[in-house]
Amino acid sequence: MKRRQVLALPAGLALIPLSSLVSRYSYANLGERSVVWGGSGFNVPNDEIKLRLVRINQSLEAGNQAGWRLWTDSLFANLEKDFNGVITSGPGMKIEYESDPGLIFSLGFDYENFLRIDILPGELPGDDADGERDISFYYLFSSIRVYSVRLPRQSKGQINLVYSQPVKAFNRAMLDTREHSENDFVLETLMADADYTTLSKFKALVGRISVDESFFEPSHLRVRSARISPEALGTLSSLELGREFNTNFFAAMIGVAANQSFEASVLPFVMTDYLSSTLRSRFDKEPEIGAIFKDMDADVASYYVDFSVNKVLRKISAENASKQQIARGLAMDISFLNSSDNSVIFKTTLVRVEKREQVKGAREESWYRSNDSLYFYYAVEKMIGDFFEGVKRLDMNLLKNAGVRPQDVTQSDLEGLKLLLESCRYGA
Secondary structure, eight states: OBOOBOOOOOOOOOOOOOTTTOOOOEEEEETTEEEEEEEEEESSOGGGHHHHSHHHHHHHHHHHHHHHHHHHHHHHHHHHHHSSSOEEEOTTOOBOTTOOEEEEEEEEEEEEEEEEEOOOTTSSSGGGGGSSEEEEEEEEEEEEEEEEEEOSSSSOOEEEEEEEEEEEEEEEEEEESOTTHHHHHHHHHHHSSSTTSHHHHHHHHHTTOOTTOOSSBOOOEEEEEEEEOHHHHHHHHHTTOTTTSSHHHHHHHHHHHHHHHHOBOEEOSSOOOHHHHHHHTOBSSOGGGGGGGGGTTSOOOSEEEEEEEEEEEEEEEEEOSSEEEEEEEEEEEEEEEETTTOOEEEEEEEEEEEEEEEESOOSOHHHHHHHHHHHHHHHHHHHHHHHHHHHHHTOHHHHHHTTOOGGGOOHHHHHHHHHHHHTTBTTO
C-alpha cells in the first residue's frame, strides 16, 4: 500500500483532448462525495491512432462524430444506472469548484484487430451462400480506470488510482458489402446490449465500486518492457501479421489474463493524458485546482512485467492431396520485477504450439493470412491464460500447457508470484 501526493511529472505523449465530448459531471447521494465521468480516449500516442486503432477511431468519428456522442452517452447512462447511488448530471457543464469529486471513471482503448474473410457464392450453406456477405471478426482491448480524489484546498490534495481493469470485447458476424457495415459492426462490439461488449464490462465494474474507497491505493501491475526479436518479427512480417501482432497486442493479452485470473489492477502499457488534460480544463473557477490532475498518468506500478517474444513458428507439419496440417506457435520469456529496486521476483519461458488442418488451394491468399491471424491469436491467448490460471491454482498441468517446464520453477517461486498478483487485486 502506498500514498501518493501531487507530484510534477515529465511531459507525456501527444494526445487527443476530449473536453468537447466528455463535459458532463455527476453527484452521488453518498455523503458529500461526488462521482465524475472523466472521459474516453486512446491509450496510444496521438500520431499512432490511425495506425493502431483505425477501426474504432473511424467508427466513432463517422457521421460527424455520431459514434462518439452515442458512446459517451451510453457510458454515462450506465454510470447513472449501475453506480450504487443517485447520480445527477448537467449536459455541457464543467466541474464546479465547490464540488468534491470522490471518484473519477474513465475508459481508454488499447488495441484492436479486425479480420474479414471473403466468401464466394456457394462457399457456405443456407442464406450465407449468396456471396454478398463475408465472415468478420473484431477484437477490442480497453482499460477502465477509477481514481479517488481529494482536491487541494487547505492541503496539497491527493489523487489515487483505485483500480485499473483491462477488458476485452470480441465479436464475429457475417457482414454485407455496404460501406457502413464495418462501422456498425465495430460499434456493436463496443456498446451493444450483450455480454461480449466493452460497455458490458464497464457496467459490471461500475456496480462493484464504492464512493467511499480508501485513499490508499492497492498495488498495480504494468507491462514495462516489451520486445519482439528480429527473428520473430521477420516471421510475422513474412506472414503479413507484423502490424497486428505488435507489442501492444502481447501487453494487452498479459493484462487481460492477469485481471481475469486474479482481478489484478493492471495499468495500460501506454499511458496517455487524454483524461488528465480533459479534467484540468473542466473547473469552472480556480483553474489551478485542476493542476492536481497532471499526476493522473504517472507510472504508479508496484510491479513490472517484462517480456520478449523470441520465436514464432509457422510450418506445414503434415498434408495430403486436399488438406494441410499447420503448426503455429511461439516462445516468450516473461519476468516479474519489483518496481522499487528492479529486482526479479519470477521469470520463466512460455511456449505454445497449435496444430490445425486447413484446405489446400484456397482462391485467395488472404484466406490463409486470416487463418494464421486467428490461430496465432488463439495460441497466444491460450498460452498466457493457462500461465496465469496455473499460477492462481498452483497447477503444474496448466503451467505445462503454457510451456513452463517443471525443472524451471519451484513451488516457492510459484507461491511468491501468486502472492504478488493477489496483492494487486481490487480491495486487497
